[in-house]
Amino acid sequence: MNLEKVIFGFFIVLALTLNFGFFLGKIENPEHHNVIELFAVVVVNFIATGLKLGDRSHIGAVLLATSLVADLELIAASVYWTVAVHVTGIGLTSEVMASIISLTGGALLANVISVIMLVSETLMSRR
């Protein structure tokens, strides 16, 4: 057992599952999506990205890239949320909510790829 693998695996899987939890629900209904959960998703994703820094292997580079994609989309989603509620004052209409959730859906896909790569690398090395 390797401590780094435990931490690494924990955060990557946590990022995916939290992301999925936030994504779950009717796409245009603000009551199905919790802002605190979005916050947690962003934080955990950032931590996962940080853990991936420094790996010089090929697979490490691709893992970092998927993480960066997820970050980008999650940031876009949270900025949109903030602007809609606090800046323009439109509030969480169904159009706004649908855009936010589809962005996190994209991040979810990036996280799924990340986990698939983690699992396949683990299976390949078999030690």
Place this chain on the structure above:
Amino acid sequence: MAASLEIGRVGAIILRQMRRPIMSLLVVYAVAVFGMTVIPGKEIDGQTYYMSLFHAFYFISYTATTTGFGEIPDEFSEAQRIWAIACLYVSVIAWFYAIGAIIRLIQNPYFRLALAERNFANSVERIIGPFYILCGFGDTGSLLARGLSDARIPTVVLEADEARVQALTLRDYKVPMPGLCADASIPIHLQEAGLERLNCKAVIAATNNEEVNLRISAIVSLLNSNAMIVTRSRVDVFEETLSSWSRNLHIVDPFKVFAKGLSAAIFNPVLYMFNEWLVGAPGATSARLSRWLDGTLEPRVRVPPKGKWIICGYGRMGHEAHEMLAKNGLKVAVIDPHPGRSDEDGLSQYVVGRTTAKTLRNAGIEDAVGILAGTDDDGHNLGILLNARALNPNLFVIVRQNRHANEVAFNKANADIIMQPSLVTARRILLTLIAPLLKPFFKLLLRLPENIKEEFMNNLLRRLVETVGDEKPHLLTLDINDETSSAVVELLDREETVLLGDVLRNPVDREHYIDTVPLVVCSEPSQNCSDTAIQVLPGNDYAINKGDQLLLCGREKAHRLFDSTLNNEYALHYLRTGKEKPRGFLMQWLVKRYPPLAG
């Protein structure tokens, strides 16, 4: 065609010749369009309509190309129709003349040749890694190209025969193999083939013409002294000339190679079997090799016996074979139609005449153990084989196959050894290129003291057969440098020791080793590997140095694993220490502060 054609120069000439058709087309169009616009059209409501320039050009365009949409946009006046008739005939003729001339110019053979040369030069430039230049794509050349493709080395082919270049483009190679129809002994063609590029590692002169091979070797040693040269040559004089030119020059004489192989087969059967197994000769599979080691192989497939031999045909091959057999004290009888050769070489028995049942009896076929049908005529060789088998069924028969196309007949002929000069040459050249350490390795094996030789060889072969199993043995030549083994070099630069035994561990489970045997390691590959720089069968405790060259023999899959180990610092770290190396910055920092966290 002598010199190379530059696309720029030929292109300019072609374009210049296009001037006339293009000019005549322009003039005809201009006059016709102008006429259409000034000739009055129909009168409507007392006003005469004129065609606009745009409509006139539209009308002439579809008329000249014989499309003929009709009178567009409005019905023509009679005056316009008369002009239209004139335009139609003149412009259609001008159009066909111009188009025909332009197409003919594009099909100009010199222009197309120049185009092909440019495409060829472009595809050579696209090769990034190391590549070879192969001159001559005959029997030997195509066998070599196949072998090089299996070894994943891109090769640039120069061949003078157009049909052979066509044949090249129809093969399915695993790596790019651009080919050009050109005389390889002209320097500019070798330059186009990338001779002066840094990643051109070797030039193979394998044309059917000795003079051409010699010229190629000379050009190469002048233009790129770092490239290795492998030349097929059958003439002794050339060998003397060539060998003084360059350290990087290797001469392959198919008959010398064969004669050496024959003598190894008779006097050093273990070595012979080993070589056959390495090159993947038919009938030398791992299963057979291990049965042979156990002494349980059926007597039919065997090594050539000692005793009296008959050589049919005293050409180059017969000559070399006779020299080799006589030197080792075997009795030899020669049958050849040319009289008067018996004195030169001190032949013990020389029968003059074609090889027939009568001459075979004269040569004493009843008490011979083996026969070599070595003329340069395939039909004749097969005839000798049938004759000899009928007269003495127990003979060991070696037959020379000159043309690759006759393979089917020869495979049916039930000979003990089929010797194809082209195949022998191709195999030897291939081994020289992809496993240069094999030659010093064999040399050292030959010099082993007699008392330990057999046991040593048997142990080595058993180990190899066990490792490789029933797969085809794969040879890997590895240079320890930044490009091929970055992770190892990085460790060596930090003055750490990397043991051969560690890199050979299996990345899946470091208690086991990958299926490969390190045969030789050479510490000075650039100095042609003198004996002192060579270590045969290096042990697991051998410490790898930067610049070492290794030769391994094992399974291809194992070599792929090996390659990834050499370039992946995490895998290498695990193999050396049994511990995972921290990957991320966070963990690296943590491990530095609290070392017990590592592992």
